[in-house]
Amino acid sequence: MAASGSGTIVPLYGVIIRDKCKLTDLGTLNAYKVVGHDLLKDHHDQDLADALKDLDKAIAKHKK
Numbered sequence: 001m002a003a004s005g006s007g008t009i010v011p012l013y014g015v016i017i018r019d020k021c022k023l024t025d026l027g028t029l030n031a032y033k034v035v036g037h038d039l040l041k042d043h044h045d046q047d048l049a050d051a052l053k054d055l056d057k058a059i060a061k062h063k064k
Helices: 010-023 026-042 046-063
Strands: none
Touching: 010 026, 010 046, 026 046
């Protein structure tokens, strides 16, 4: 993961998570959820928070 001073990389986390919601299996989605929530602790980014909500929806779809 990028260091907390990376600046320009932080906005890309949300984009990457949303992309993975379309393509991956449940195990990978759960891994992105863990990492995403850890990132959110250090980077209070609204887009990242919204992407994690989208990720939760994708996980729920896979569990059906």
